[in-house]
Every structure is written in structure tokens, then in C-alpha cells.
Amino acid sequence: MKTFGLPIAVAVLFLTGWHLAVKLSGGDIFPTPWQVVLGIAELAQKGVLLKYIVASLFRVTWGFGLAILIGVPLGLLLGWFKYAAAALNPMIQIFRPISPIAWIPVAILWFGVDDRAPVFLIFLASVFPITVSSMAAVQNMQPVYVRAARNFGLRNTELFRKVIFPACLPQILTGLRIALGIAWLVVVAAEMIAVNSGLGYLIIDARNAGKRYDLVVAGMVMIGLIGLALDVAVRRLEKFDEVRWGYANK
Amino acid sequence: MPTSDHIIEVRDLWMTFPGKRKDEPVHVLENVGFSVERGEFVCIVGPSGCGKSTLLNIIAGFLQQSSGSVLVEGAPVTGPDPKRIFVFQENGVFPWLNVEDNVGFGLLDKSKDERREIVKHYIEMVSLGGFEKSYPRELSGGMRQRVEIARALASSPDIIYMDEPFGALDFITRLKMRTDLVRIWQEEKKTVLFVTHDIEEAVQLADTVLVMSRRPATVQLSYPINLARPRDLDSPGYLAARDRIFREMGMSLKVGG
Numbered sequence: 001m002k003t004f005g006l007p008i009a010v011a012v013l014f015l016t017g018w019h020l021a022v023k024l025s026g027g028d029i030f031p032t033p034w035q036v037v038l039g040i041a042e043l044a045q046k047g048v049l050l051k052y053i054v055a056s057l058f059r060v061t062w063g064f065g066l067a068i069l070i071g072v073p074l075g076l077l078l079g080w081f082k083y084a085a086a087a088l089n090p091m092i093q094i095f096r097p098i099s100p101i102a103w104i105p106v107a108i109l110w111f112g113v114d115d116r117a118p119v120f121l122i123f124l125a126s127v128f129p130i131t132v133s134s135m136a137a138v139q140n141m142q143p144v145y146v147r148a149a150r151n152f153g154l155r156n157t158e159l160f161r162k163v164i165f166p167a168c169l170p171q172i173l174t175g176l177r178i179a180l181g182i183a184w185l186v187v188v189a190a191e192m193i194a195v196n197s198g199l200g201y202l203i204i205d206a207r208n209a210g211k212r213y214d215l216v217v218a219g220m221v222m223i224g225l226i227g228l229a230l231d232v233a234v235r236r237l238e239k240f241d242e243v244r245w246g247y248a249n250k
Numbered sequence: 251m252p253t254s255d256h257i258i259e260v261r262d263l264w265m266t267f268p269g270k271r272k273d274e275p276v277h278v279l280e281n282v283g284f285s286v287e288r289g290e291f292v293c294i295v296g297p298s299g300c301g302k303s304t305l306l307n308i309i310a311g312f313l314q315q316s317s318g319s320v321l322v323e324g325a326p327v328t329g330p331d332p333k334r335i336f337v338f339q340e341n342g343v344f345p346w347l348n349v350e351d352n353v354g355f356g357l358l359d360k361s362k363d364e365r366r367e368i369v370k371h372y373i374e375m376v377s378l379g380g381f382e383k384s385y386p387r388e389l390s391g392g393m394r395q396r397v398e399i400a401r402a403l404a405s406s407p408d409i410i411y412m413d414e415p416f417g418a419l420d421f422i423t424r425l426k427m428r429t430d431l432v433r434i435w436q437e438e439k440k441t442v443l444f445v446t447h448d449i450e451e452a453v454q455l456a457d458t459v460l461v462m463s464r465r466p467a468t469v470q471l472s473y474p475i476n477l478a479r480p481r482d483l484d485s486p487g488y489l490a491a492r493d494r495i496f497r498e499m500g501m502s503l504k505v506g507g
Binding site: 142147152166243 | 346
């Protein structure tokens with residue numbers, strides 16, 4: 001009852017409130033929930049819904065994937081080598097708070113309006129949280145694991161691969177989950193300016209081409225649902241035995 | 251070359267840590283000297299915070315002493331060594347590996363079959379049969395400490411260093427672990443250097459008890475326990491040894507405080 005009943009009750013309440021608010025205000029631009037459902041169906045029928053979802057996920061996969069490839073090793077090294085952290089961390093902390101949106105003009109300048117621009121923006125958005133959380137993971141690691149590993153003669157890459165990386169994995173995964181959320185936020189903003197497919201493009205295009213707010217909200221709903229699905233998927237990873245020890249709730 | 255069968259020789263060892271202020275360094279160890287024979291079970295007891303752990307960490311090669319020498323097998327210690335395994339107070343079992351993989355951690359250079367045999371043997375020895383696939387988080391504190399002891403034994407070291415390994419366990423579990431440790435030590439004939447603040451534990455386990463003073467610590471008494479095993483905790487010999495060490499530490503608290 002608690003896990004399903006309450007959330008469903010809240011959702012029903014929300015949708016009813018939404019419906020009534022639209023009806024009572026008498027406006028005909030903002031859609032009711034049912035009109036949004038019809039909008040989603042229309043998009044699916046035209047075959048663009050799946051196409052746009054795939055396009056958005058494709059960009060997130062590339063941007064986020066590159067961010068993992070660079071952020072995790074970089075963060076681990078910064079966490080391990082104090083001098084590297086002292087040298088690079090101030091720079092990272094300056095870049096980190098710059099919103100990816102601020103990079104949009106730069107991305108257009110460098111990459112034009114093809115897929116590389118949004119991929120670059122997603123990369124920028126996710127690489128900093130990944131790097132910082134990987135770095136913190138090493139710094140907060142229990143020193144006993146490294147001492148035990150050294151006692152068994154492990155050094156350099158073996159020490160990293162067999163002990164430091166697995167010891168940090170739970171915290172790295174938490175960082176990835178946060179970064180993926182940010183990446184998904186940014187894909188929409190990135191697609192509004194630079195490309196002609198994807199859920200972000202759908203939203204801006206539906207508004208520009210005939211004020212189709214039912215499709216605007218349909219795009220928003222799809223973004224929300226996919227964001228939820230991505231989060232659930234990463235949370236699934238936290239259940240594996242290799243990382244489960246690192247979370248308070250077993 | 252070692253002059254006798256002393257596997258560990260500590261000579262005139264001093265350790266000073268930089269203090270909070272530069273002009274107030276913390277002297278932890280002062281002129282510590284003792285030796286351990288091959289196959290001997292030696293316990294180091296002393297008041298909390300006296301520097302026993304620091305001493306063990308220096309001998310194991312995790313810390314560099316300020317002056318003096320530590321010879322193991324006749325050679326100065328330069329760092330940790332797979333032939334001398336440390337069992338940590340805070341439990342150094344890897345939580346991302348199951349029991350089997352933890353116990354086999356020091357055997358990665360062995361063939362798969364050989365490894366499986368050794369792992370099986372030591373899991374049985376520490377009475378963890380049936381828990382091979384369990385993860386540390388699924389085990390009790392005592393069982394995790396057994397895993398760590400099995401991991402240490404499996405890599406076939408000459409010496410095992412133990413830093414209050416049963417300190418976090420409850421009284422009953424601790425007694426049981428001591429009994430098992432003595433049994434395993436008798437089977438394996440390893441040299442054991444065991445740090446504890448528990449005098450009873452030291453007298454139950456050791457061939458020789460080294461009593462350390464308060465900080466800056468030195469070896470105040472080296473006391474042989476010539477009691478047959480298994481030891482009867484009611485026997486006059488046990489009680490006499492225990493009281494002798496209690497007195498030694500009690501006196502030092504009054505004089506040195």
C-alpha cells in the first residue's frame with residue numbers, strides 16, 4: 001500500500017488538479033492531461049517519438065560515455081596523487097560551476113550545428129561531477145585496504161585495478177548516477193539550439209511550428225519518464241555484490 | 251646473518267612524531283629492544299595509546315622508525331613483505347570479494363587448482379566451511395576476522411603480525427577466537443607477534459609477554475609463560491602469571507603517571 005498506493009493517489013490528485021485548472025481557466029493553448037496523452041500517441045503514430053528518444057539517448061550515451069572514460073581515471077589519479085590534485089583541483093573548481101548552457105555559443109563556434117555540439121555539452125556537464133566524486137572516493141577510502149594490498153605485494157597498476165578501483169566503485173557509481181541526471185537535463189537544452197532531432201528539439205519545434213503545447217508537454221513528460229528510467233537502471237547496478245557493501249542500506 | 255634463531259630482532263628503536271607544534275614533538279617509543287624466536291608466539295601488552303601499534307607497524311614495514319633497527323631474518327625491514335602478513339584491528343578483508351576470493355587474494359601467482367586446494371584448506375581451518383560464496387557484509391565481526399586470518403595463513407607467511415585483532419569482538423567470541431588461534435598456531439608453526447591491551451588475552455596466548463610502559467614506551471618486562479596448552483584459566487600457574495603482569499602494569503601506572 002505504501003509503495004504503490006500513496007504515489008498513485010498523489011498522481012491522480014495531481015492530474016485531476018491539472019485537468020480542472022485547465023478547464024476552469026478556459027484557455028485553449030495549455031493542454032489537459034488527456035490531450036497530452038493524445039499528443040504522445042500522435043507522435044508515436046508519425047514515427048518521430050521513438051526516433052527522437054533514440055536521438056537524445058544517442059547523444060547522452062556519447063557525451064556521458066566520454067565523460068566516464070576521462071572522468072573516472074582522472075578522478076582516481078587526482079585522488080591518489082596529492083600533488084596532481086593540488087595542481088589541478090583549483091582549475092576544476094573554476095570550470096565546474098560554469099553552466100553547460102553558457103558553453104552553447106562556444107560549442108556552436110567549435111562544432112557547428114551537428115551532433116558533436118550537444119555531445120560536447122553533455123560531456124562537459126557530466127565530466128566534472130564524475131571526476132570530483134571519483135577523486136573524493138579515493139580520498140575517503142579506508143587506508144586499511146591499501147595497506148593490506150601492499151602487504152600482499154601489490155603495486156602500481158595491479159594495486160589500482162585490484163584494490164583502489166573496487167574500493168572506490170560504490171562512491172564512483174553514486175557520482176555516475178548524479179552525473180547522468182545532469183547529462184539528461186542538459187541534452188534537452190543542447191538540442192533546443194543546435195540540432196534537428198531529439199526530445200529537446202521536439203519541444204522547441206512544437207512551440208515554433210503552430211504553438212502545439214500538447215506536444216510540448218508530451219515532450220516534457222517523455223523526458224521525465226526516461227530520466228526516471230535511467231535513474232532506476234543505475235540504482236539497479238547498486239544491488240550488485242561488488243558494490244552493495246558501500247551503501248548504508250543493504 | 252642472524253646470530254641465533256631470532257627471526258625478529260629489534261634494537262634500540264626510537265620513534266618520534268612531529269607534534270601539533272613544531273617545538274613539541276611526540277616521543278612514542280624510546281629505546282625499545284627485544285627479539286622473537288622462530289615459531290614463537292609473542293604478545294605485546296601495554297596501556298592504551300602507549301605505542302604498541304606504532305611498534306608493530308614499524309616492524310611490519312608500514313612506518314619508518316626515527317632511529318634504531320629492526321631486523322627480520324637478519325635483514326633490515328624496508329617495507330611490507332608478503333612473507334610477513336599483518337592482521338588489522340579494523341579488519342582488512344576486502345568487502346567487494348567473497349570469502350573464497352579474499353582467502354585466495356595472496357595466491358594470485360598460483361595455478362587455479364592449487365589455489366582452490368589451499369583456499370579450501372584454510373577456510374576449513376578457520377571453520378568457515380559453507381560460507382565460501384558469502385560476502386563480508388553478510389558475516390559477523392568474528393567471522394570476518396576469521397576470513398582475514400585465513401587470508402594471512404593461505405599466503406604461507408613466515409610471520410603473522412596481529413594488531414588487536416579481536417579488539418572489536420564480544421567477550422565470548424573473543425575467547426573462542428583465542429582458542430582457535432592457538433590451535434591454528436600449533437598446526438601451522440608460524441611466528442606470531444600479537445599486540446593487545448588485554449592482559450588476560452596475552453597470558454592465554456603467548457609464549458612470551460612483553461610489557462610496555464606508558465609513553466614514551468619501552469619494554470619494561472619480558473615475561474615467559476611456561477604453561478602447557480590448552481591453558482586452564484583457573485590454574486595457579488595461569489593466575490600467578492596474570493597477577494605478575496597486572497602488578498607490573500599497575501605499578502608502572504603509579505610511578506610513571
